[in-house]
Amino acid sequence: MSSSSDVIVIGGGIVGIACAHYLAKEGYGVTVIDQATIGAGCSHANCGFVCPSHVLPLNEPGAIGDGIRSLLNPSAAFRIKPQLRPNLYRWLFQFARRCTHRKMLESGANLLPLLESSIVEYRTLDSELRSAGEWKENGLLYVFRSEAGLDKFAHTDGLLTENYGVSARRIDGADLPEFDSALKHGLAGGFFYQDDASVRPDKLIRNWSTHLAEAGVRFVEHCQLEGVHRSGTHISELHTSTGTMTAQQYVIATGAWSGELSAQLNCRLPIEPGKGYSVTMSRPERCPEHPMLFPEHRVGVTPFEDSYRIGSMMEFAGFDTTIPARRIRQLRDSAAPYLEATTATATEETWYGWRPMTWDSLPVVGRIRGLDNALVATGHNMLGLTLAPATGRLIAELASGQPTHIGIDAFSPNRF
Numbered sequence: 001m002s003s004s005s006d007v008i009v010i011g012g013g014i015v016g017i018a019c020a021h022y023l024a025k026e027g028y029g030v031t032v033i034d035q036a037t038i039g040a041g042c043s044h045a046n047c048g049f050v051c052p053s054h055v056l057p058l059n060e061p062g063a064i065g066d067g068i069r070s071l072l073n074p075s076a077a078f079r080i081k082p083q084l085r086p087n088l089y090r091w092l093f094q095f096a097r098r099c100t101h102r103k104m105l106e107s108g109a110n111l112l113p114l115l116e117s118s119i120v121e122y123r124t125l126d127s128e129l130r131s132a133g134e135w136k137e138n139g140l141l142y143v144f145r146s147e148a149g150l151d152k153f154a155h156t157d158g159l160l161t162e163n164y165g166v167s168a169r170r171i172d173g174a175d176l177p178e179f180d181s182a183l184k185h186g187l188a189g190g191f192f193y194q195d196d197a198s199v200r201p202d203k204l205i206r207n208w209s210t211h212l213a214e215a216g217v218r219f220v221e222h223c224q225l226e227g228v229h230r231s232g233t234h235i236s237e238l239h240t241s242t243g244t245m246t247a248q249q250y251v252i253a254t255g256a257w258s259g260e261l262s263a264q265l266n267c268r269l270p271i272e273p274g275k276g277y278s279v280t281m282s283r284p285e286r287c288p289e290h291p292m293l294f295p296e297h298r299v300g301v302t303p304f305e306d307s308y309r310i311g312s313m314m315e316f317a318g319f320d321t322t323i324p325a326r327r328i329r330q331l332r333d334s335a336a337p338y339l340e341a342t343t344a345t346a347t348e349e350t351w352y353g354w355r356p357m358t359w360d361s362l363p364v365v366g367r368i369r370g371l372d373n374a375l376v377a378t379g380h381n382m383l384g385l386t387l388a389p390a391t392g393r394l395i396a397e398l399a400s401g402q403p404t405h406i407g408i409d410a411f412s413p414n415r416f
Contacts, residue, residue, distance in 0.1 A: 002244040005031040005218065007399060010225060010238075011253035012038040014201065014385050015377050017208050018392030019251050020217050026396045029216070031247070032209075033223040033240065035257075039205030042255055042353035042384060045278050047300040047311040048201050049291055050122060050386050051140055052115040053193035055164050056156070057107040057361030058314075058381060064096040067316070075330060077298035081317040087259075088316060091272045094359040105163055107361050110410035112164050114363070114390050117406055121389030122197065129211055133204025134305055140196035141180065141292045142168070143187060143338055149296045150188040157191055168193045182288040182341045198291045200304045201385055225254075228264040233372050249373045249399050256319075256354035258364070258378040267368045268416040271379050273319055273354035278311035279328050280304075280349040284341040297334035307348055310335050314355075314382075323350050357381050365394055365411040375399060376413040 007023050009016045012034030020030045032038070063078075070076035080092070098107075122130070144150040154170070161167040168191035176183045176190055213219055224241035238245045252258060252265070256273035287308055292301045299312040310331045328350050332343040356379045358364060364379035375398055377391050390406070397404045 002246070003031070004246045005029050006247060007031070007249045007251060008033065008238065008245055008247040009251040009253055011255060011378075012209070012219065012221070013041050013043040013253065013255055014039070014205060014388045015255070015380060015391055016251070016253035017205060017212065018388035019253055019377055019395045020212055020392075021208070022392040022396035023251075023399060024212060024215060024217050026400050028399065031218040031220060031245070033220045033225070033245070035222070035224045037221045038209050038219055039202060042276075042355055043205055044202050044353065045280060045309070045311075045349060045351035046201055046276065046353060046385060047278065047291070047302045047309060048199045048385065049140060049300065049302070050119065050197040050199060051193070051383075052119045052386070053140060053160070053166050053168070053196050054383060054386065055108040055112055055115060055160060055166055057104060057111070058357070059095050059098045059107070059359070059361050060104045061099055061101055064092070064099050067092070075326070077312055077334075078314045079316070081315060081320075083318060085318060087270075088272060088318070091270055091359050092316075094270070098360050103360075108164060110362055113406040114387055114411075115383075117393070118387050118390035119195070119197070121393055125389070126211070129204075129207055130199075132207040134200040135197065135204075136199075137197045138290055139192055139194040140198075141190050141192050141290045143176065143183065143190040143292055143294055145187055145296055145337060147188045150190075153191060153295060166193070180289050180292075182286050182339055184338060184340055187338065192290075196291070198302055199385070225261075228261065230266075230371070233370060235371060235374050249375065251375045251377055251395055251399075253377045255378055255384070256356040258356060258376070265368055265374065266370060267413055269364065269376070269378070269413065270359060270416055271364070272316060272357045274357040274381070275313065275315040275317055275320060275352055275354055276311060276382075277313045277323065277327050277331060278309050278351045279331050279347060280307050280309045280351070281343070281345045281347055283307055284345050286341045288339065288341065292338075294335065294338050297337075299331060299334040301335055301339070308341075310343065319354065321352070323352050355382055355384070363387060363391065363411050364413045365391055366408055366413050367398060369414045
């Protein structure tokens with residue numbers, strides 16, 4: 001069996017769906033293929049934060065020290081699991097080189113326009129589509145138990161304000177229970193970023209993909225990419241488990257698996273899977289009203305209409321598919337000191353996902369050198385959900401030969 005389209009998007013996560021959306025708006029016939037089901041990967045059950053405030057990258061001063069200490073601590077929230085994979089250690093070396101104050105600020109400056117563009121693009125989506133995905137613009141609250149943690153983050157907030165014009169409202173600990181009744185008394189305080197938003201990822205993806213299918217986008221699930229056939233400077237066809245597929249242009253939106261395609265694309269995509277976990281539970285009687293982060297424990301909490309979710313962790317453990325019970329317990333236990341709400345309501349789902357991590361904490365968006373019909377949209381680190389709409393718009397602009405609405409040199413796949 002063979003099929004042809006104007007554009008084939010390889011990868012049916014939130015980034016691939018956003019690419020399909022903007023390509024279809026430009027009039028392209030689009031096919032999206034995925035090795036599993038649409039939205040089943042890292043997009044499925046993350047915390048759903050849409051956070052333009054999240055400007056600073058993972059590679060900040062001190063991050064690599066946390067990783068090294070984690071080698072002997074299986075319970076570390078940020079953990080590097082010992083393993084015999086040279087690619088991981090090359091990646092970590094390059095990551096460590098960028099854990100400086102100057103590089104951190106540079107990455108933030110490059111990321112800021114993409115973050116700002118994406119929140120604007122989210123707000124232009126059909127209101128019924130956003131509503132079906134439980135879109136809420138009620139900010140993101142950072143909460144701290146200790147004065148030391150609060151004061152340390154005050155420095156970070158000042159840095160965000162000074163360098164990027166992103167600032168929060170500081171809330172004293174005594175005022176936190178009034179701000180959100182799910183929070184315990186006796187906490188040190190918090191910072192509230194009012195321009196952030198949230199969605200329920202699985203519902204957004206399900207409704208968005210349905211909307212696109214009704215508009216003519218073709219989705220092919222359980223379609224394993226088996227090979228990329230090149231002819232000179234073109235990809236001529238894809239060999240998949242469902243047959244041969246051809247298109248005028250191809251978009252690589254394969255998330256954490258993108259590095260596996262490097263050899264076939266003749267380009268370097270040094271992307272490591274950063275494993276995260278979540279547990280989704282039925283709503284307690286006193287459920288948080290706002291999405292929250294507890295940085296001292298590296299845990300996030302998101303309330304949904306009929307449930308709530310706790311998510312966290314960053315494990316460099318390769319493509320590990322286990323969900324250790326101790327990690328789920330750790331999520332619950334880490335959130336418990338902050339919440340009046342019980343973290344022991346009925347479990348609806350436990351989950352893991354592999355974030356596509358680049359060593360400079362910037363996404364990979366652009367054309368591949370030497371392939372004039374291949375585009376890349378991957379490597380969004382922990383911000384795939386946040387950055388998807390702006391990425392999709394950029395891919396459509398590149399595919400159609402338009403000037404991009406923001407500069408993208410920093411995101412080029414040819415920078416590695």
